[in-house]
Amino acid sequence: MKISEYVGFDAVGLAGLVAKGEVTSAELQAVARAAAQAVEPRINAIVETWQPDDEPSPGSAPLAGVPFLIKDLAVAMAGRRMELGSRLAAGHVSAADSFLMSRLRRAGLVTFGRTSTPELAYNTTTEPELYGVTRNPWDPERSAGGSSGGAGAAVAAGVVPIAHATDAAGSIRIPASYNGLFGLKPTRGRVSVGPFFDEIFNGLAVHGSVSRTVRDSAVLLDQIRGPEAGDPYVAPEPPRPYADEVALPPGSLRIGVLAQGWGGHRTTAPVRDALAHTVRLLEALGHRVEEAEVELGVDQEEFLLANARQWTANLAAQIDELAEALGRPVDSSTLEPSTLASYHYGRRVTGTELVTALALRNRVSRSMAGYFGAYDVLLTPTVPDLPVPLGTHTRGVAELDGLGWLRRLFDLAPFTAVFNVTGMPAMSVPLVADAATGLPIGMQFAAGFGLEGRLFRLAGQLERANPWAGRTPAVWAGRSSCTAPTA
Numbered sequence: 001m002k003i004s005e006y007v008g009f010d011a012v013g014l015a016g017l018v019a020k021g022e023v024t025s026a027e028l029q030a031v032a033r034a035a036a037q038a039v040e041p042r043i044n045a046i047v048e049t050w051q052p053d054d055e056p057s058p059g060s061a062p063l064a065g066v067p068f069l070i071k072d073l074a075v076a077m078a079g080r081r082m083e084l085g086s087r088l089a090a091g092h093v094s095a096a097d098s099f100l101m102s103r104l105r106r107a108g109l110v111t112f113g114r115t116s117t118p119e120l121a122y123n124t125t126t127e128p129e130l131y132g133v134t135r136n137p138w139d140p141e142r143s144a145g146g147s148s149g150g151a152g153a154a155v156a157a158g159v160v161p162i163a164h165a166t167d168a169a170g171s172i173r174i175p176a177s178y179n180g181l182f183g184l185k186p187t188r189g190r191v192s193v194g195p196f197f198d199e200i201f202n203g204l205a206v207h208g209s210v211s212r213t214v215r216d217s218a219v220l221l222d223q224i225r226g227p228e229a230g231d232p233y234v235a236p237e238p239p240r241p242y243a244d245e246v247a248l249p250p251g252s253l254r255i256g257v258l259a260q261g262w263g264g265h266r267t268t269a270p271v272r273d274a275l276a277h278t279v280r281l282l283e284a285l286g287h288r289v290e291e292a293e294v295e296l297g298v299d300q301e302e303f304l305l306a307n308a309r310q311w312t313a314n315l316a317a318q319i320d321e322l323a324e325a326l327g328r329p330v331d332s333s334t335l336e337p338s339t340l341a342s343y344h345y346g347r348r349v350t351g352t353e354l355v356t357a358l359a360l361r362n363r364v365s366r367s368m369a370g371y372f373g374a375y376d377v378l379l380t381p382t383v384p385d386l387p388v389p390l391g392t393h394t395r396g397v398a399e400l401d402g403l404g405w406l407r408r409l410f411d412l413a414p415f416t417a418v419f420n421v422t423g424m425p426a427m428s429v430p431l432v433a434d435a436a437t438g439l440p441i442g443m444q445f446a447a448g449f450g451l452e453g454r455l456f457r458l459a460g461q462l463e464r465a466n467p468w469a470g471r472t473p474a475v476w477a478g479r480s481s482c483t484a485p486t487a
Helices: 011-019 025-043 099-106 149-156 173-179 214-224 269-284 300-326 337-347 351-374 402-412 417-422 452-465
Strands: 046-049 067-071 110-115 139-143 162-167 182-185 206-211 254-257 288-291 377-381 426-433 440-446
Touching (some): 011 025, 011 214, 025 046, 025 110, 025 149, 046 149, 067 099, 067 149, 099 214, 110 149, 149 206, 162 214, 173 182, 173 206, 173 426, 173 440, 182 214, 182 452, 214 452, 254 351, 269 288, 269 377, 269 426, 269 440, 300 351, 300 402, 377 452, 426 452, 440 452
Parallel strands (some): 067 110, 067 162
Antiparallel strands (some): 046 110, 182 426, 377 440, 426 440
């Protein structure tokens, strides 16, 4: 199979070829590796590759034989390194599979490498000192987003059709927007983070994926969803498979539109234009769309401070655990300036301050839930600007403390974190390309707790009405006509 042929299929399509005997899993592995070799020098999205030992039988699972990449964080694969993008964890090897890894294997995916992440996923761009900068395939001088920036860049460039990602404040949706992909953050408790965690950052973080088609994300979520014994959160069981939802009409939805974020940077003209285009598309599809005034239920500064305390306290505990387990110091030799400043801030957070922060989470969740009585879906830009130039996040970082660092992250991405706080599902859909630059612009849609099915129905409709598959970035494996070597 040629690379130019391989990139024309999504994961479901590739699995279908394997099931019919038209291509083997080994042949797909070879072409995926060739695709990686073609683009990696320009994007630096993949940390490590290996020869996989999974050999799923053709047709034995929905995604049997499809090449796959996992993020270098939060998913443990027995015998493989998980370094969290940090010098502090460099060389760390997982002793056993996490629950998610076991489910990925059962889905038939053949994992052959790790994608890059910023240090401890504590950034919304992927520029770690450990691996070096990950670049956006649409413009290599711009950010690929974060913290799942390696996943986003690899999928956008055609290495794999879908990749594992995580999201604690936008880390699926921001890379999806920056890289022109579909990315859905599931409801809290939809996918187990065990057994090595009961929750990550007090429930802010979830597992998911970024993909080039909606159906791929739906099929994968069907395979990895559901609780494990001992999980602290359990999302409601969906009435039908998400894969079925993608083809179903969403009906006429009441959609509230929020053009400006809760604090942070103002939405720029290209993104405002993209939002207006999206509103017109939704109206043409029969949805009832109106501007909405959506209040968090707390002051913006209260929201920022509570998140800073919750984030940094959790981060500090994780760093202390890693340092003790690996016998390493916690200082500038192991941590980047923003992470180290956040660590020191988190070490000063008191128990009562953390409990107060969690109480504020409840207030925000109750307030936001009220809006889903008036609206079926809320629509915002995923981020207020086009993909930012590399280095934007770290400018003047040495002067920031933990609160200042989180303020910067929330300034650059003011729309996404609230849905991690509430636990509600939200997705970024690549509906628009900027007319001047060709850069992708994602639109974020959020629904009430447990209602991923509603989002998948809407996403499927939007994909059919406004397809994005024909858009490819400057760095695209499909431009290589090479045939992969025989595996």
